[in-house]
Amino acid sequence: MKIGIVGVGYWGANIARVFFELKNEGYFDGEVVIYDLIQERAKKVAGEYSFQLVNKLDFLLSDPHVNVVLIVTPSSTHFSLAKQVLESGKHVFVEKPFTLSSKDAAELIRLASENKVRLMVGHLFRYHQALRELKRRIKIGDLGKLLFMVANKYGIGVPKEDSGVIFTLAVNDFDNFCYILDVEYPETILAHRGIFLQEDYEEYTSISVTFPHNVQGYLSESWLIPIFGRRRELIVVGSKKTAVIEFLKPNEIVIHNAHIKKLEKDDRMVFRVEKKEPQKIFFEYKEPLKEEMKALLKMVKNNEESESSGVIGLRAINMCEIAMESAILGKKINVKEWLDEKNL
Ligand SMILES: NC(=O)c1ccc[n+]([C@@H]2O[C@H](COP(=O)([O-])OP(=O)(O)OC[C@H]3O[C@@H](n4cnc5c(N)ncnc54)[C@H](O)[C@@H]3O)[C@@H](O)[C@H]2O)c1
The missing domain is CATH 3.40.50.720 (NAD(P)-binding Rossmann-like Domain)
Incomplete structure (x- = not known):
């Protein structure tokens, strides 16, 4: 070869x-x-x-x-x-x-x-051990009912000359969300862009997406936040457990067992924090x-x-285009309607 x-x-x-x-x-x-x-x-x-x-x-x-x-x-x-x-x-x-x-x-x-x-x-990230393990745990219901996911990518770097953080950074997190939930697309996308240095390309974006069963995803991405050594993080919050991945550590996941319990007391709802020790899970190191x-x-x-075929790449680009349109128009976009309109 x-x-x-x-x-x-x-x-x-x-x-x-x-x-x-x-x-x-x-x-x-x-x-x-x-x-x-x-x-x-x-x-x-x-x-x-x-x-x-x-x-x-x-x-x-x-x-x-x-x-x-x-x-x-x-x-x-x-x-x-x-x-x-x-x-x-x-x-x-x-x-x-x-x-x-x-x-x-x-x-x-x-x-x-x-x-x-x-x-x-x-x-x-589709070849990242920790993300694969997280997908497996979600599938077997280890985290309980999924509530929401938070993806952050922060660091300081020379801005790209041909694209902003939506196409460069959010593109991965859109795909990561869909990959771990085993879906093709979210249902809706609402995006905001922060443009500070270049005329057309954002240096910050904050995006919220919704998936079936009211699972929410939040993305926050920037190359203008001077975090030492970069930060690339994914947090998945479930009703029983929360999983945290630091992408720069591909062989570990932290599972937080603490969660909020809802109780009925004297005909009213009260909340209690169930405190439990977090658990660090290690597996064999494999460079993604x-x-x-x-x-x-x-x-x-x-x-x-x-x-990670061309179709996977195309879906991620569609999500980036929808996010750009959402940020420019200042409105939430229904993904299925957008795809139908474009005949995709
Ligand atoms: N998957 C990841 O985690 C990851 C990480 C970093 C970069 N990337 C991607 O990799 C690509 C390159 O990023 P980079 O940070 O290495 O950029 P870079 O600017 O460091 O390197 C790009 C190289 O391409 C060369 N080049 C430009 N036009 C060319 C052409 N027409 N023919 C041949 N060579 C050409 C340049 O001379 C340069 O050496 C980008 O698409 C980036 O998004 C992916």
Whole structure:
């Protein structure tokens, strides 16, 4: 197998490192070819891991031995690069956000099908051990009746030049919510945007979503909050237990057993806090990015759909578009009506 990586900035260099490790661990015995618009960057990463290097995308696309190409470039370039890969008849992996419009996302899915190749989107958290364990616990009713979920992503970073935090950060939490609840979409989305530095792109967003059975989701995302070391957190509150994941710790979940009990007393309702010790659950450490790349290798080897297919990527982009529209119009949007209107 031969893998092409297009774009080896911050994240692409991480992906190259993972393939180097997978080779050393005997999990992957193929070759890796690097391409970046900035040749010096490609040279540095290829040199570090003794990978091959090309100085033109065409060399990668016309190489009959290359099976799959990973697009790890800025979001605004995803569509045109992925389109070229698909048209060359190769499988493609596109980092998140899949594209910056649902029209482009749908077109890439169509092209993959037309060219009989696979399309995978970088929804990394679907390969995160703690999130998988949380999904399992929700399914067996371990938390009791689900009440609400809170997702926070805070940090300080140079704003992207082609998108705001809805397409860059909220895109993951929309997908995480749907993944753990096993649904395609929320029922409604209401979003607000805070724009402070750039004209068109938000640096803060606060979004509320509703799911069936009155389960609520709240997202709060910003790259303007100088939290040391970043914060990426998911809290799921149930009637019996609350689960907390810190995404930067993929091998643990904290389960808080404390909850509020409702009691009837002298014909009136009273509330009591049931205090119980929290429980920290640890499991084997598996780097989410490495798990994701293993899934990519499996997709290519078996020519089968991955857990983060183009359709998953498209749904997340639809949710981002709805959130943008909601924030601009200042109103809550019914997701089903929006999808019906757009014929999606
Ligand atoms: N899944 C995750 O957790 C995660 C984390 C970080 C970034 N990302 C995504 O990865 C992508 C890259 O982000 P980054 O932080 O590495 O950005 P970056 O700016 O550090 O790197 C992008 C690289 O792409 C190269 N590039 C730009 N246009 C190109 C083109 N047309 N052809 C070839 N190379 C080109 C640039 O020279 C640069 O080296 C983005 O889509 C981002 O959203 C995902």
